[in-house]
Amino acid sequence: MNNSDSLRHPPIPAPHMLDTKPTVPYRVVHPEESEQRRTTHSGLPSVANPMLTATGLAKAYRKHQSSVPVLKGVDFSAERGKVTAIIGQSGSGKSTLLHLLGTLDRPDEGEIAFDGQRIDCLPSRQRDQFRNNQLGMIFQFYHLLPELTLLENVLAPAMIGNGILSYWRNRRQIVERAKHLIELVGLSHRMKHRPRELSGGEMQRTAIARALVTNPSLLLADEPTGNLDQETGRTILQLLRVLNREHGLTIVMVTHDESIAQQCDSIVRLKDGRVERLAAPILRTTSV
Amino acid sequence: MYKLLLCLRYLRTRWIALASIVSVTLGVATLIVVNSVMDGFTTQMKDRMHGILSDIVLETRSNTGIAQPNWYEERIRNRLGDSVAGVTTVVTLPAMMTFQHNGNSHTQQINLIGIDQKTYASVSDFSKYLLHPENRDQLDFILKEGGYAPDRERMQPAGWEYRRPIARYRKLVNDRVRDGRTAEEEQAAEKSRYEALQQQIQREQLQSNTDSNTDVAENQSTNADSTDPSTPLEPSTQTDATPQTDSSVASLMAGPGIVIPNKAQQVNQFDPEKEQRTGIVLGISLGSIRGREPDGTVQDFFFLRPGDDVQVTFPNAGTPPRGIDETFTVVDFYESKMSEYDSTFAFVPIEKLQHSRGMIDPRSGIGAVTSIQIKLKPGVDLNTARDALRDEFPPTHEFVEVRSWQETQGPLLAAVQLETTILNILLFMIIAVAGFGILATFFMIVVEKTRDIGILKSLGATGTGIATIFLGYGVLLGTVGAGVGLLCGLLFVWKINDIARVVEWITGREVFDPTVYYFDTIPTIIHPFMLCWVTLGAILIAVLASVLPSIRAARMHPVEALRYE
Numbered sequence: 001m002n003n004s005d006s007l008r009h010p011p012i013p014a015p016h017m018l019d020t021k022p023t024v025p026y027r028v029v030h031p032e033e034s035e036q037r038r039t040t041h042s043g044l045p046s047v048a049n050p051m052l053t054a055t056g057l058a059k060a061y062r063k064h065q066s067s068v069p070v071l072k073g074v075d076f077s078a079e080r081g082k083v084t085a086i087i088g089q090s091g092s093g094k095s096t097l098l099h100l101l102g103t104l105d106r107p108d109e110g111e112i113a114f115d116g117q118r119i120d121c122l123p124s125r126q127r128d129q130f131r132n133n134q135l136g137m138i139f140q141f142y143h144l145l146p147e148l149t150l151l152e153n154v155l156a157p158a159m160i161g162n163g164i165l166s167y168w169r170n171r172r173q174i175v176e177r178a179k180h181l182i183e184l185v186g187l188s189h190r191m192k193h194r195p196r197e198l199s200g201g202e203m204q205r206t207a208i209a210r211a212l213v214t215n216p217s218l219l220l221a222d223e224p225t226g227n228l229d230q231e232t233g234r235t236i237l238q239l240l241r242v243l244n245r246e247h248g249l250t251i252v253m254v255t256h257d258e259s260i261a262q263q264c265d266s267i268v269r270l271k272d273g274r275v276e277r278l279a280a281p282i283l284r285t286t287s288v
Numbered sequence: 289m290y291k292l293l294l295c296l297r298y299l300r301t302r303w304i305a306l307a308s309i310v311s312v313t314l315g316v317a318t319l320i321v322v323n324s325v326m327d328g329f330t331t332q333m334k335d336r337m338h339g340i341l342s343d344i345v346l347e348t349r350s351n352t353g354i355a356q357p358n359w360y361e362e363r364i365r366n367r368l369g370d371s372v373a374g375v376t377t378v379v380t381l382p383a384m385m386t387f388q389h390n391g392n393s394h395t396q397q398i399n400l401i402g403i404d405q406k407t408y409a410s411v412s413d414f415s416k417y418l419l420h421p422e423n424r425d426q427l428d429f430i431l432k433e434g435g436y437a438p439d440r441e442r443m444q445p446a447g448w449e450y451r452r453p454i455a456r457y458r459k460l461v462n463d464r465v466r467d468g469r470t471a472e473e474e475q476a477a478e479k480s481r482y483e484a485l486q487q488q489i490q491r492e493q494l495q496s497n498t499d500s501n502t503d504v505a506e507n508q509s510t511n512a513d514s515t516d517p518s519t520p521l522e523p524s525t526q527t528d529a530t531p532q533t534d535s536s537v538a539s540l541m542a543g544p545g546i547v548i549p550n551k552a553q554q555v556n557q558f559d560p561e562k563e564q565r566t567g568i569v570l571g572i573s574l575g576s577i578r579g580r581e582p583d584g585t586v587q588d589f590f591f592l593r594p595g596d597d598v599q600v601t602f603p604n605a606g607t608p609p610r611g612i613d614e615t616f617t618v619v620d621f622y623e624s625k626m627s628e629y630d631s632t633f634a635f636v637p638i639e640k641l642q643h644s645r646g647m648i649d650p651r652s653g654i655g656a657v658t659s660i661q662i663k664l665k666p667g668v669d670l671n672t673a674r675d676a677l678r679d680e681f682p683p684t685h686e687f688v689e690v691r692s693w694q695e696t697q698g699p700l701l702a703a704v705q706l707e708t709t710i711l712n713i714l715l716f717m718i719i720a721v722a723g724f725g726i727l728a729t730f731f732m733i734v735v736e737k738t739r740d741i742g743i744l745k746s747l748g749a750t751g752t753g754i755a756t757i758f759l760g761y762g763v764l765l766g767t768v769g770a771g772v773g774l775l776c777g778l779l780f781v782w783k784i785n786d787i788a789r790v791v792e793w794i795t796g797r798e799v800f801d802p803t804v805y806y807f808d809t810i811p812t813i814i815h816p817f818m819l820c821w822v823t824l825g826a827i828l829i830a831v832l833a834s835v836l837p838s839i840r841a842a843r844m845h846p847v848e849a850l851r852y853e
Binding site: 105 | 292301739742743746748750751846847850
């Protein structure tokens with residue numbers, strides 16, 4: 001990406017930056033306003049400081065002739081430096097929304113912008129690069145590569161992002177950063193282990209370290225605690241919290257657990273492919 | 289970087305794929321072995337043929353041969369200039385060889401070749417294949433005292449060492465003939481029979497001429513066994529008189545078939561203990577049978593040895609040709625290890641043949657020849673030289689045929705070539721079949737790795753990158769398979785004779801029968817070019833087989849891949 005450097009966050013251990021994080025209340029826009037919003041978005045400084053915005057997203061899965069609509073016009077916005085929860089029942093389209101936000105899939109309608117740049121219509125190579133540079137993703141089933149050790153799993157995005165030569169030239173820095181992140185998630189002692197030798201919580205922590213290794217500004221989490229017992233889930237959430245507070249990481253988290261959603265800065269409720277309401281103290285509720 | 293890492297990891301953890309590559313390994317190994325052995329055979333055969341045959345042959349089918357070989361030779365040298373390394377003249381004849389063994393008479397068809405022993409070695413490796421070390425240096429058609437191939441036990445004794453006792457024994461047997469009568473008694477009996485015959489002839493002369501003739505012929509043949517009336521002198525010292533006329537005309541006058549010993553005749557009589565007839569060099573299979581000792585080692589069993597006499601019947605140069613009998617003494621054997629040549633070739637001095645056949649021009653004294661053989665200097669192109677000679681001696685004018693040695697043996701070489709080509713095609717098809725195995729295995733691996741592909745895509749890997757992983761995996765597998773096959777093939781070729789021995793030991797059957805092939809060991813030649821070609825071909829097939837699965841992997845939708853269970 002042409003302006004990826006300017007979009008990049010500083011390296012994670014930078015506590016002095018935490019206070020400078022904007023705390024401007026989040027503003028949700030009516031669908032009718034979206035036209036107007038797009039115009040204001042680029043020019044005038046918005047009151048809100050959204051990192052990721054989506055407007056009028058629609059997505060349907062087609063099989064043969066029949067088409068199953070999953071998202072039916074969803075607007076979404078994620079505040080910079082905040083934790084946003086997407087909550088909804090199974091089949092409400094929350095994972096699909098997250099996949100669209102993470103450019104893993106293309107919406108049928110609507111558009112997605114990251115830092116004011118449209119990302120849904122980028123050519124696939126640039127979207128791959130965007131995923132690698134700007135996004136970290138964690139999943140309910142961890143999705144580690146079983147053939148690689150913990151350290152190699154964490155290094156994988158860095159390897160993907162760099163060619164062989166540039167990886168080789170920067171390998172010391174990259175490995176150092178990966179080790180630092182592993183230490184941060186508290187797994188330094190399991191560096192050489194394969195995923196199948198780790199517990200669920202350890203795997204999820206590895207996934208978090210992997211998501212952060214390219215120093216992204218946004219973390220998308222798809223039910224990160226869904227497969228864990230409560231205690232372990234809590235430590236994972238705490239870890240995410242720490243990353244958010246101390247390192248200013250923007251997090252969008254999909255969950256079906258109301259109690260987890262309540263801990264987040266803002267909540268987007270999805271029901272039957274539409275945003276039900278936005279529930280957060282500062283936020284106005286919108287129903288479509 | 290991740291591509292390489294994942295390739296290597298998949299290689300280490302997916303043994304099933306290695307199993308699919310085993311067929312590639314086997315195919316490569318077999319190809320290498322087959323090609324090496326075939327090349328070994330072809331090269332050995334070509335070397336031998338080329339050694340036996342001169343580069344280019346000028347041949348006539350005329351019975352009287354080329355009358356002015358010198359003039360032809362001059363034209364050849366003028367035309368080819370510096371590229372000629374040697375020229376020799378040869379008389380080639382179909383002939384029949386007869387010899388006695390165990391009291392039986394054996395007849396064999398041979399290819400009688402009259403050679404100029406001084407120049408013949410300059411056009412072919414002829415001398416290299418002779419058994420006596422001195423003959424290898426210079427063949428002189430003179431029987432040696434001994435020392436023929438000392439390593440061949442079955443052939444000993446040979447030469448004079450063999451001829452003398454045999455001749456003495458024969459003489460002894462002849463002296464003490466049937467029924468225990470001594471030679472004197474026998475001679476007395478013969479004499480009385482002769483006198484009786486004389487009387488009978490005188491009586492019958494009064495009647496018809498024809499009757500007496502047949503009687504005489506019968507008598508002659510019965511006496512021939514016991515007294516050996518064949519021409520006794522060395523042909524070179526003998527005056528030119530054919531035995532037939534001698535026996536048919538003079539016998540009636542002087543008494544047929546009976547050698548009455550008187551002193552003057554005994555001086556001139558041929559003594560096989562001390563004298564030899566004109567030398568002949570026989571192909572080794574003409575005088576031996578290849579077989580096995582009781583312990584299984586391959587041996588030649590000789591029924592003719594240097595020192596034995598053989599009779600050769602060949603056509604003379606007349607029209608129509610008539611058969612001529614000559615007796616030759618085997619002076620050496622010729623072993624080129626090409627069964628075709630070893631079982632038909634018999635070499636005699638060219639002058640002897642020209643003389644016996646009447647090929648020598650009585651005025652100029654120049655002997656005619658049936659073919660002129662030319663050896664080219666190394667590096668001279670065979671076909672160019674041949675074409676030049678064809679141009680010099682057009683078949684329409686000269687009635688000589690110009691052939692290169694490869695054309696002489698064309699069908700055999702072509703057959704071997706065809707065999708090699710077909711085997712190569714078949715084996716490459718086997719590797720291609722292996723390619724489909726790889727294809728199937730790779731599809732399975734791609735399906736198995738669907739989630740990983742999804743993960744990599746979610747981490748930002750491009751479709752090309754994913755395809756590269758699987759393509760690289762194919763290259764790695766192909767390389768490993770072909771590499772192992774290469775090593776196995778080389779090892780097999782290197783130890784092929786030991787392996788053949790082990791297989792023989794296990795099955796009790798002979799894999800490589802030296803009595804058939806005339807090679808003691810399986811000949812092999814490894815061409816580096818062939819190795820590269822086979823290895824690269826196998827890798828290419830493995831890569832081609834991994835293209836489709838790679839494309840499928842690259843096209844996989846990340847969301848669906850992540851959801852894949």
